[in-house]
Every structure is written in structure tokens, then in C-alpha cells.
Amino acid sequence: MTIVHSSASAAAALAKYDIKNATAIQVGDLYVFSGMTAIDLNTFEVSDGDIATQARVTLENFGLILADIGLSLDHVIKVNAHLTNVDDFSIWNEVFQDVFRPPYPCRTTVGAPLVVGQIEIEITATTEPRV
Amino acid sequence: MTIVHSSASAAAALAKYDIKNATAIQVGDLYVFSGMTAIDLNTFEVSDGDIATQARVTLENFGLILADIGLSLDHVIKVNAHLTNVDDFSIWNEVFQDVFRPPYPCRTTVGAPLVVGQIEIEITATTEPRV
Amino acid sequence: MTIVHSSASAAAALAKYDIKNATAIQVGDLYVFSGMTAIDLNTFEVSDGDIATQARVTLENFGLILADIGLSLDHVIKVNAHLTNVDDFSIWNEVFQDVFRPPYPCRTTVGAPLVVGQIEIEITATTEPRV
Numbered sequence: 001m002t003i004v005h006s007s008a009s010a011a012a013a014l015a016k017y018d019i020k021n022a023t024a025i026q027v028g029d030l031y032v033f034s035g036m037t038a039i040d041l042n043t044f045e046v047s048d049g050d051i052a053t054q055a056r057v058t059l060e061n062f063g064l065i066l067a068d069i070g071l072s073l074d075h076v077i078k079v080n081a082h083l084t085n086v087d088d089f090s091i092w093n094e095v096f097q098d099v100f101r102p103p104y105p106c107r108t109t110v111g112a113p114l115v116v117g118q119i120e121i122e123i124t125a126t127t128e129p130r131v
Numbered sequence: 132m133t134i135v136h137s138s139a140s141a142a143a144a145l146a147k148y149d150i151k152n153a154t155a156i157q158v159g160d161l162y163v164f165s166g167m168t169a170i171d172l173n174t175f176e177v178s179d180g181d182i183a184t185q186a187r188v189t190l191e192n193f194g195l196i197l198a199d200i201g202l203s204l205d206h207v208i209k210v211n212a213h214l215t216n217v218d219d220f221s222i223w224n225e226v227f228q229d230v231f232r233p234p235y236p237c238r239t240t241v242g243a244p245l246v247v248g249q250i251e252i253e254i255t256a257t258t259e260p261r262v
Numbered sequence: 263m264t265i266v267h268s269s270a271s272a273a274a275a276l277a278k279y280d281i282k283n284a285t286a287i288q289v290g291d292l293y294v295f296s297g298m299t300a301i302d303l304n305t306f307e308v309s310d311g312d313i314a315t316q317a318r319v320t321l322e323n324f325g326l327i328l329a330d331i332g333l334s335l336d337h338v339i340k341v342n343a344h345l346t347n348v349d350d351f352s353i354w355n356e357v358f359q360d361v362f363r364p365p366y367p368c369r370t371t372v373g374a375p376l377v378v379g380q381i382e383i384e385i386t387a388t389t390e391p392r393v
Contacts, residue, residue, distance in 0.1 A: 005365075022368045025392070030292075090149075106165040114348060115348045122370045161289060
């Protein structure tokens with residue numbers, strides 16, 4: 001097992017919210033991740049951008065964390081997204097298809113009230129890329 | 132890793148909604164699946180049946196996808212269900228116990244606003260059957 | 263694959279609600295679990311305590327189930343929590359940090375209407391402890 005902690009900038013952002021859970025944990029070929037929302041890694045604030053921006057920032061932050069452990073968004077096999085407004089699905093769907101490269105990962109999208117932000121995303125990754 | 136794409140009929144239904152995520156991805160002995168709702172594979176429409184029908188159609192569609200890769204509902208280890216109305220739990224519970232054979236898989240059921248339909252289900256399967 | 267059934271007391275509580283899904287299923291080094299809420303294992307009733315109590319009872323019940331299979335909360339790698347009121351996040355966060363020992367598992371928290379209770383938790387565990 002390897003426990004992955006956020007990069008220094010992400011850790012500082014999370015400390016602000018008293019978040020201490022692991023960023024990711026590796027077991028065998030699988031990496032499970034904590035859910036994340038769109039935290040700006042420069043200001044440590046939750047993004048006040050629109051849903052498209054928030055979705056993109058969240059996925060790009062996952063990309064940065066994955067890069068820290070030698071992986072990329074190409075290694076993601078599953079994306080679970082929660083939207084505060086399910087009517088934003090088509091916007092989220094566009095961002096998903098723009099940020100990831102085909103063949104796309106699996107995905108589940110549902111609505112949910114969220115602690116902060118308009119989208120909460122969790123991912124599962126593996127050591128072998130999809131592409 | 133093996134990426135599983137929907138059967139031709141399911142793919143046509145999903146294309147209608149601009150859905151491009153993988154149907155399932157295999158890593159080692161595990162298969163993770165995208166969440167699905169009750170899409171009628173003949174009409175490509177979301178089922179307008181009641182919640183019992185929608186739950187049954189969704190699970191049966193997973194059964195068809197599993198059959199395509201040489202597995203069955205007996206290989207499912209985990210079911211995550213989201214209901215637009217949690218008061219439908221007992222109906223969903225009946226369908227779950229009717230469609231699956233004991234010993235039953237793990238399951239989590241919560242409420243959620245959904246993009247379409249009244250139930251969204253995702254499953255995790257493995258290469259060894261429960262039964 | 264090993265299918266884990268609840269202890270006698272938990273099974274009796276679940277039978278009351280006609281719940282027949284597996285408590286946990288092991289595949290390789292991973293254990294997936296069914297979602298649970300705060301069921302009092304003495305009265306078989308859903309806890310009528312406040313959210314802090316419900317969160318603690320639910321995690322402690324997972325601890326009992328894990329102990330039955332030779333594991334502990336130290337073997338949990340992922341926690342998915344659903345709160346009926348996302349404003350309870352800080353209370354849930356405190357209980358999480360009190361019940362688990364660092365390094366903490368991964369976690370995702372979202373809001374959701376629930377079938378019963380104010381918190382529904384599911385966990386993923388592995389054979390190797392975090393600590």
C-alpha cells in the first residue's frame with residue numbers, strides 16, 4: 001500500500017478546511033482517490049467560476065496529483081461526478097470529453113447537495129494507461 | 132486492462148445522448164462499470180415504466196453487457212443505486228432480490244436527483260461468480 | 263472470493279428491514295462493503311442520536327465487522343459518506359478524524375436523501391493496514 005498525500009499547494013488548501021484524509025491510496029494496480037471539488041491551488045479558495053470552469057479545474061487538479069505519482073489522466077478508469085444541478089449534465093459532459101482522451105474512462109453522474117462548490121468528482125486510476 | 136464498449140444496440144442508445152464513456156473497464160480480476168439508467172435497447176429511449184420496471188430493465192441491461200464479456204449477474208459483487216425518491220426503496224429492494232440470486236452482492240442505496248430516469252445503478256463485477 | 267455476512271446481531275437487525283445483501287465481499291486484497299447507517303446492534307433500531315452519534319455508531323459497527331474478519335478500521339482505504347444535511351460536514355469531519363487514526367483513508371462526502379438515518383457510509387478495505 002502506498003498512501004499519496006497532496007502536493008504542498010493542495011495540502012495547504014485542504015488544511016484551510018481541516019481536511020486530513022489521504023489524497024489517494026494505491027493497492028496493487030489500483031489507486032483510489034478522495035473526492036475533490038474545484039479548489040484553486042493558488043488562492044486555496046473554492047473556484048467561483050461557472051460549472052464548466054469548476055469541472056475543468058477539478059479534473060486538472062487530479063491531473064496534477066496523478067503527475068506527482070508518475071501517472072496522468074490517461075490512467076483514470078472511473079469517474080464519479082456529483083452535480084448540485086443535474087441540468088448541468090451536458091456542460092459537464094462536454095468538459096469530460098474535452099479533458100479526457102478517448103477511449104474514455106467509465107463514468108457515473110448523479111445530482112447531490114455538496115459541501116462546497118457545484119461539482120464533486122472522485123476517480124479511480126490504475127497503473128496501465130487506457131490510451 | 133480491457134475496455135468494454137456497449138453492444139451495438141446500447142451504443143446507439145448512448146450516442147443519442149452524446150455519451151462516450153466506456154461501458155466497463157477490466158483491471159485484473161475487477162470490472163468497474165459506468166452508471167446506467169433504464170434505457171430501452173429497442174427504442175433507445177429511457178424507460179417510461181414505473182420504478183420497478185426501471186430497476187429491472189437497468190439490471191437486465193447490465194446482465195446483457197456482462198453476457199457479452201462472458202460473465203453474468205452472478206459475477207456482480209457490488210451494486211450502487213441512486214433513487215430519485217428514497218420512498219421507493221422497498222420496491223427497489225424487491226427487484227434487487229428477484230433479479231439477483233443469493234448469496235447477494237453488496238449494495239448501497241441513496242437518494243439523488245438524476246439526469247434522466249428514476250434510478251441510476253452502477254455495478255462492480257469480478258471474474259469469479261458469487262454462486 | 264469470500265462473502266462476508268453480518269454478525270448474528272447485525273443480521274437480525276438487517277432482517278427486520280428485509281435486507282439480504284452481503285455485508286462485504288473480498289476479491290484479492292480488496293474488501294468492498296455495503297453501505298450502512300447507524301443501526302444499534304442491541305435494539306436493532308436505527309440510532310435516534312444526533313449526527314455525531316450516528317456517524318460514530320456507523321463507523322464503530324464497521325469496526326466490529328472488520329474485527330470479525332481479522333481486520334480493523336486501520337485497514338480501511340476509502341470512506342464514502344452521504345449526509346442528509348451537508349451543513350453537518352464539520353461534525354462528520356470531526357468524528358472521522360477521531361475514529362480513524364492517521365494516516366487517514368481517502369474520503370468522499372456528498373449530500374443525499376437517505377432511506378433511513380442522517381448518514382450512510384460505505385467503506386473499502388484491504389488486507390494491509392495503513393498504520
